[in-house]
Amino acid sequence: MSLQVVTANRLDDGLVVFLTADGGWSENIDQARVADGKEAGNALLAEASVPELDIIIVGPYLIEVEQQDGGLVPTKYREILRTKGPSVRQDLGYQAG
Amino acid sequence: MYRYDDFDRQLVLERTEQFREQVERRLSGDITEEQFRPLRLMNGVYLQLHAYMLRVAVPYGTLRADQLRQLGYIARRYDKGYGHFTTRQNIQYNWPKLDEIPDALLDLAKVEMHAIQTSGNCIRNTTTDQYAGAAADEIEDPRPYCELIRQWSTFHPEFTYLPRKFKVAVTGSANDRAAVKVHDIGLRMHHNDAGEVGFEVIVGGGLGRTPFVGKTVRDFIGKNDLFSYLEAILRVYNRFGRRDNKYKARFKILVHEIGIEEVQRLVEEEWNLIKDGSLRVDDAEIAHYIEQFAPPAFETLTDDDAEFERRKAENREFANWVRSNVIAHKQPGYAIANVSLKPIGGIPGDATDTQMELVADLSDQYSFGDVRVTHEQNLVLPHVKKADLFSLWAELKNANLATANLGYVSDIICCPGLDYCALATARSIPLSQRISERFSDLDRQHDIGELKIKISGCINACGHHHVGHIGILGLDKRGKEFYQITLGGDASENAEIGKIAGAGFSEAEVVDAIESLVTKYLGIRETGERFIDTYRRVGMDPFKEVLYGDR
């Protein structure tokens, strides 16, 4: 079925982050740990939703992604915007590099 | 303009410290996000799509030059060099860090500003006519009452956990520029039969997913009784407003469900029990506030200025700007100058740090240090000598702030949409940019005349699409952005909720659709008719036909 990663906003600066393989949080979606299928996705989300993480991140949730050109790209346009930055200010956000 | 005294200053400083401590408690894990969320919201801090967002209150849309300069500084110091002026006369910053926000609030407090109650289920920033104290058509400056409302509503202990947010707007003029009929409470200043000045009280208006034009709960309330009357309304809402469903919790739903007569009965009953209490404000106290908003030291001038007329005759671009962006002032020889934040293809309402600083400087130079923010997301220099308009225009033009489009098709109200907002279902800014570019020819815009396009990126309607002559609502349809068009909305004293024209359009189609509506209007308008007038005369069908043909 579908590939998924967990995203959230970091508590102190509010920026978009992704749950990584080592249980940390990265600004780069390509470093996200990928879950395949519903069960694996829910397990990943459960890991990201433990109370101890409440002082690291806010509002974790699952998004669907696809492999594209060796990187991960969300399937929904909302999440694409979120991983890149405002489409009307390409000089800002992660897209600015 | 109102200046804080030591009480106001102390209150804002205490609030800043309180929030600093709340942030520390949050960062240290003493309170959970769930407990912190309403606390940060009541200090204007949202968590948006990319980052935190800080919404700073501009009470009743009035800024001093030093305040606007500080807003520019904050944009540079705590954000990425810009801010966004909103439909509630506030300013939003899109990238502040939570751990730096207490410092930003302290910097705001230094210029007598704050972010108190710019979000949350409480009484929000009171809005009013951006031309207050300057407009030729006003009865009285509404801001003394707005400031009294600001104080009454700030940390009101009884009304901080209402069923939902609560918005109050005030107009001092019969020509309503504050959209008072689409607020929870709208106050319209007028004279009663005895010739006294007071307010018509309109309740239960609002946009969002269930739009309503407000209804009159009382035709006239005297100034002294205004605050006890507001308290009575809020108590009725706090006690009886629905809390079982977030989407049915706004005051407008209560008014709709139990009817205006029952609301009136409840409010009057409550008011009769409290009207002689400590909320009655006497004339002497009101006079102190009127004094605070006394007109600046205008020079005695004749209304026409030869130099100004000569410049207009010689410079067509300047003349066009005057025609669209300059409005009559009550003082002879002065004018109200609107500063457009809607350059062709720009982001509506955005201003850079240097633009804010420039407008602050220009207001010091030309407008007694007085600046206004409009709910249509522009700025205003309210008191400019006609003789100075040309110099002002030239400086604004250099900073891309002199687009001659006030009230025209490219003066679009637009919410941040999905480019920034976590609630949005579609982007709104790119659409406003494409429409603005399509109609970039200013001669064409002037020919089309007043046409208010308002765009929201979701049904919460921050972009006021329901009251746009043409409204556009961005939605998500099976994973794609699409846009629904409404026609015939109006935010003025003749307030109307627009009607949905039909099926939605893709982003690629919607600009053509708008243009075809405009072309149709130009083909059938009668002399002197604005788009909205023509729509009212001919109705939806001719417009529907150009949008959908036989579909």
Add this chain to the structure above:
Amino acid sequence: MAIVKNDSVIDQEWITVDIEGDLPAGEENIIVPLARFKEERETLIGRNGGLGVQLNSGDAPEDLADDLDRLSIITVNFPAYTDGRGYSYARVLRERFGFKGELRAIGDVLRDQILYMHRCGFDAYELKNDDDVSLTKVRAALKEMTVYYQPTGDGRATAASLREQRRAAIKTAS
């Protein structure tokens, strides 16, 4: 769980009974929900032992108007701290009907709402923390702000009244 009143932690001296079921047989102090009070008013008034009433969201404090001098305590239940109806109930009880007994906030009572509760007339707070933490929280909350714009029944001077005093003093001095 701790109850803070008058700058100290007090003992729970009241038994809150349900809407139905037997009343305690002895002379215990009891608090009954408003709905039960209305149903069994005569019995309850005739009973020995202290009597209090619990208001829940949606109740009308007006229903107690004639019986307030029979009640030693009224508890107002906040089902969630975001449900602000209890603030209005408190002001109506204190300011309209002049209730002089204990007005206790119960339910979802958190530090950041306590000052508002106090301003509306509450004088006791039941917190879910232990004694020391509860007392520290209430103390901190009550001194967080010192400027008040709204006249309420708590008697704190408003900014408007202090300004007025100041103007009067200047007038007298000149």
